[in-house]
Amino acid sequence: MRGVPTNSVDIVLCTAHDRQLAVLLVRDESKRARERWTLPWAPVAARDTLDHAAARDTLDHAAARVALRAAGARASWLAQAGAFADGSRHPGGAALSVAYVGVTRPRALGPSTGAHWFPAGDLPPMAPRHRAIIDAALAQLRERMDRAPVAFRLLGATFTLSELQAVYELLLGRRLHKASFRRALQGAFLVEPTDEWKSEGRGRPAQLFRYAPRRQRGGRGGRGGRGGVRFELLGG
Amino acid sequence: MRGVPTNSVDIVLCTAHDRQLAVLLVRDESKRARERWTLPWAPVAARDTLDHAAARDTLDHAAARVALRAAGARASWLAQAGAFADGSRHPGGAALSVAYVGVTRPRALGPSTGAHWFPAGDLPPMAPRHRAIIDAALAQLRERMDRAPVAFRLLGATFTLSELQAVYELLLGRRLHKASFRRALQGAFLVEPTDEWKSEGRGRPAQLFRYAPRRQRGGRGGRGGRGGVRFELLGG
DNA sequence: ATAATTAGTAGCTAACTGCAACTAATGTCA
DNA sequence: TGACATTAGTTGCAGTTAGCTACTAATTAT
DSSP states (O other): OOSSOOEEEEEEEEEEETTEEEEEEEEOOSTTOSSOEEOOEEEEOHHHHHHOTTOSOHHHHHHHHHHHHHHSSOOSEEEEEEEEOOSSOOTTOOSEEEEEEEEOOOOOOOTTSSEEEEETTSOOOOOHHHHHHHHHHHHHHHHHTTTSOHHHHTSOSEEEHHHHHHHHHHHHTSOOOHHHHHHHHHHTTOEEEEEEEEOOSSSSOEEEEEEOOOOOOSSSOOTTOOSOOOOTTOOO | OOSSOOEEEEEEEEEEETTEEEEEEEEOOSTTOSSOEEOOEEEEOHHHHHHOTTOSOHHHHHHHHHHHHHHSSOOSEEEEEEEEOOSSOOTTOOSEEEEEEEEOOOOOOOTTSSEEEEETTSOOOOOHHHHHHHHHHHHHHHHHTTTSOHHHHTSOSEEEHHHHHHHHHHHHTSOOOHHHHHHHHHHTTOEEEEEEEEOOSSSSOEEEEEEOOOOOOSSSOOTTOOSOOOOTTOOO
16 A cells, blocks of 8 residues: 555455355455455556556456465456446555456365455455445356356366256356256257266266357357347336 | 546447447547547546545446536436456556446537547547447447346437337347337336327328336346346357 | 155246238328 | 328247156165
8 A cells, every 4th residue: 555546456256165156355464454354456556557568458467366366276267347436445545446256166275375265145344345346246247147158167177967057056046947957058059968977976977068169050049149139127 | 647647437428320320439639649539538536536435436427427528418328338458558548447338319419529429330540448448338238238228218208119129229230020029028018108109201100108117027027037048148 | 675866858838039911001103 | 092102010820948847767875
């Protein structure tokens, strides 16, 4: 916290933890912090953005660095979630915060990194701006699930269809119908079966699949946006 | 342009102009500008964000002010489209730009305001960052059409269903099927008929409707997000 | 063996989309 | 005046898709 206010990049990194959607928070190290947690963040100096004219996108790279440092591993998906500059003070005093939302595969955090996974529905007290960022980031995560393969990035190279459905349900926050889910998935040519099967202890073993999107058959899909208009979401 | 780099708010304001989607640009007043156009923008001083703790969202208000000044009227819809800070220089030297996308009803621009509507498909040379902002803003505009009543904001208080469909086709950049469009609209309880009719010269007069969303009947819609998962958009 | 549990599939119905064809109301023009 | 063009608005049909219910399949627990 120098004299000149800086911009910051703040990350809402999500994972599946203990059958719940969890967000990564780190301990707030500033003096007046009393048992507080913050999102992982880093300042973005104005200098940086002017010096490296070659950089494809300064903000994206800064976000990737912050996520890597906080979680100990690369985020497997990361996208910008917006800029926040309302009055509520930022833990680091940043004038403006660029928020990112991402996912990373569940793994153990290194000890004493000061980071911890919190269930998204049970977060500790935080700075108002960080609370707002989390709300917006989780909302955008859900909206983007049908445009980016977020769910697949939360899984390993191979997975069962039940695992995939569980991730969708976790991220969307609602139950899905098994038969419909599989029919839609099959029709989208997104996964292909492997020769391996996975037995989880109880019940029938499940076949393992891998994410292997093939170019769409002329059907509905396609980037151009076919199909009718969806008026259903325009409540008020 | 003082010594300290500032942040900026840059607006991609759209309207229907001459049967085409048009973007509002203003003349670049800076010295080394040779016949160049830029998006309407304004600096956001770091001070502002710290002083007015009461302001709901500093950035949204700044964006609304910029749009009002450039177009001479309030934007009827406005949403944040992301933060941009790649190497490409900003016309005003801003280190970081927060982009907004909005729409405003077609109207005559005041004379000699330095602003002009350009067809979205035929834009003049601009700073690379502004070009990137426009691309991202128009993409987001299309994605948000089914979550926010953007099309209705481009129309007056009453409108014919053909006018509504034309706006949808303009913003989406593709043709829609008349019967399906109307059936979906009727099923969503979004508009209600008025007693007035509008005759456009040729052809049968059209009934005027007004935007009056009623709370959804138990059907598909609802904010909670019903319906199956849309895998079709996950190409690669 | 039998029950419990999980995986995976099939049939039915309801809803929705696109298509084609139709009726309705107005202006244009011979 | 009457045929024609133009735009509005509706209807019936076929194909597709989603959700529901119910079923079979394969494994572990008792």
